[in-house]
Amino acid sequence: MIMPLNKVHSVKTIDRVAAELGETVDRIFELAGDMETEDGVIWVYGPGDDSVIAFTPFGIENLRELIEIDRHSAR
Template identity: 65%
Template sequence: MHINKVCRVTTIARVAAELGEDENWLSDIAGEMEPEDGLIWVYGPGDQETIAFTDFGIEQLQELIAIHRDQTN
């Protein structure tokens, strides 16, 4: 039996605020991520949806941020 080990996720809005980054820019970068990278889509009522990350996902996102920064410098 598979037991899910994810006990919490953090929305992209909160991650952006905590990292001091633009949420739209992070959303573009997160487009390169897969669920295996710790990215989760959260769906709410109606058409509401947002990206969220596991702790591992935040680490992966930070690595992508560094790569994108290196490419622009």
């Protein structure tokens, strides 16, 4: 039986994505609130209760679109 390969090879944390997009972490977190795993967002869990939200390359593209939609609707 051939197992499918996971196509996600990397993710970026919310802090890094916010910095790259020139946005605040709070704004990215707010925009990501309605995103699902299929949209490219995942939670990464560490020791204890540590966790961080992270985005696949597809998720970052979705965030860019959400930022543009949000900016357009604010006008």
